[in-house]
Amino acid sequence: MKTTMQRKVIVIPCSGIGKALGSISREATYEVVESLRKGVTETTCLALITSGDEETLQLVKTNKCITVDGCPLQCAQKNVKLVDGELAASFRVVDTLKENRRLKPKSVTFLDRDGQELASLLAKQVAEKVDELLKE
């Protein structure tokens, strides 16, 4: 039986490769799981969820999940819902962008300064949501 100490929140980015928004979703996720909420969060590959990897499906069905999508197409959210993952919250990079209009991330492969800043801002929002979910 899962104890409180073992509970984790799974943060799943879209990691879309065509736009800076996808790169930012990925970077924000890493910031949360490797730094801000290390030890109580984990990430996994969206493609493993969709390909039906048993271990990954088990992970997303037995832990609360937060999806971090780049754009309004919300591929991560859609795919997690499709497999009946325990979707607890969804974020979109484009919403953080709307709150920070001065930032104009252009670079996709390696984030530029605006991209990095957006990722950090989003990571903090996700981290706060993680705290809320862990209290429940």
Added chain:
Amino acid sequence: MVDLPEKKVGIISCSGEACVEGTISRVATRLVLEKLRTEKTVTICLPLFLAGGKEERAFAKCYPTITVDGCDKLCAKIATERYSGKPASSIVVTDLNGNKNCSTTGPKRKLDDQAMGLAEKVAERIAQEVDEVLNHWK
């Protein structure tokens, strides 16, 4: 009517977050798109492809594809075969690196010099495969 280039290759890359090879796969694909074979390649966004992206799937059905996977779980290859058809070529980063398992320790998002070197090597390999596919397609 302007004569548009028609022969292009779609690159479908995993972007796996679980290991550094996913990041390498992603970076290598972007290097091919941005520098090595700019005019000849298109990148297919795997999450959009999986979620039913019409344009992504249509392209992958009509044009040759190369899949680039970080590890032997082969998510990009499996998805391509499932939704659009067998890729013309498949590359697995761990094969090029001599490892069979993903590296789950160490920096995953920021590639160190060694990982960046591998990304460049993978990019060169993808570019060679692009050339071969296009030659075969003539």
Added chain:
Amino acid sequence: MSEYLQTVFDKFELRVHKEYHYTEDGLWVKIEASKVRVGVSDYLQRTGGDVAFVEVVKQGSTIERQAEFGTLETAKTTVSLPSPVSGTIEQVNGALSEKPELVNSDPYGEGWLVTLAPRNLEDDLKTLVNADQYFELMLKNLETEHRKLEVR
């Protein structure tokens, strides 16, 4: 028969509505009885990127042809919107404040920007191109500008 001219470039399907008029910048004009409806073309939304904000002048404002009546703020840039006709803004698409992504997902339909009561429509139409002409322009632009196209 389709109401669009369309082409596929790389993986992108790019459409031009056959019945609209266009500026060379990529704004479209649809004539509707006594008013005109204005929006952006598929190509313009694709090169501009994901729209985060749409800002246009207020209802009731008068605007001269080629004067800026608004902007699209996208993830990567700000796109200026020069008015294709002179006239008075009758309606502003209120849906875009909550869902600016409609400009990307349905540029010729729900993503319309404003309607105007035109002042010199006959003269202003002479400065616009028809769908076939815009389609050719778009194809020429694609050769040089295609790397700006965004995944949708």
